[in-house]
Amino acid sequence: EAGVTQFPSHSVIEKGQTVTLRCDPISGHDNLYWYRRVMGKEIKFLLHFVKESKQDESGMPNNRFLAERTGGTYSTLKVQPAELEDSGVYFCARGAIGTASQLNTEAFFGQGTRLTVV
Amino acid sequence: GENVEQHPSTLSVQEGDSAVIKCTYSDSASNYFPWYKQELGKRPQLIIDIRSNVGEKKDQRIAVTLNKTAKHFSLHITETQPEDSAVYFCAASIAAAGNKLTFGGGTRVLVKP
Numbered sequence: 001e002a003g004v005t006q007f008p009s010h011s012v013i014e015k016g017q018t019v020t021l022r023c024d025p026i027s028g029h030d031n032l033y034w035y036r037r038v039m040g041k042e043i044k045f046l047l048h049f050v051k052e053s054k055q056d057e058s059g060m061p062n063n064r065f066l067a068e069r070t071g072g073t074y075s076t077l078k079v080q081p082a083e084l085e086d087s088g089v090y091f092c093a094r095g096a097i098g099t100a101s102q103l104n105t106e107a108f109f110g111q112g113t114r115l116t117v118v
Numbered sequence: 119g120e121n122v123e124q125h126p127s128t129l130s131v132q133e134g135d136s137a138v139i140k141c142t143y144s145d146s147a148s149n150y151f152p153w154y155k156q157e158l159g160k161r162p163q164l165i166i167d168i169r170s171n172v173g174e175k176k177d178q179r180i181a182v183t184l185n186k187t188a189k190h191f192s193l194h195i196t197e198t199q200p201e202d203s204a205v206y207f208c209a210a211s212i213a214a215a216g217n218k219l220t221f222g223g224g225t226r227v228l229v230k231p
Contacts, residue, residue, distance in 0.1 A: 004161075041223065056215070091161070107219060109154075109163070
């Protein structure tokens, strides 16, 4: 398996509510990424953590999205308040085992969280 | 930033035939090109990748070619089987940019028995 667990697998919330998605990679992975696929379109990058630090958050849509990675282990992505256009599948991915310097390697994806905002 | 175009968006082939998916990228600094297969409701799964110092790579029925000059790369699946039916994504990344992946729009492949 990919060694990335995401939950919940599905979430249905009303517009204006808050939702928190969680990603648990197996230990030993400095690099953690969040991606999103909206309405059958391409998978788009949201942000990249190196340990607990945000290395690149250029893909975050707006300030309603907040990602954290406490202690460089699991990560959360909170959407507050949720809007209809936030619906989609949110994927978390880890880099290959190793340190932050080991880039240009495979990314292993979790199963994703399907978020539906109604 | 990087832009990746993928064609075709849908591809229907007869079992046993070959399937080819093509991608182009815009940033000549990109140096890693993975291909992911996503079956319905499942995670995107890496099936093959190629780095910029290699022109071609093969793994059983799957092969990928890279033309750095033209900035395009292709996925070739030979002797297609019904279980090859899925959405395939190409992607490009630059190690110096944190290896974030820029994906193509995906190709829905249907292999007809």
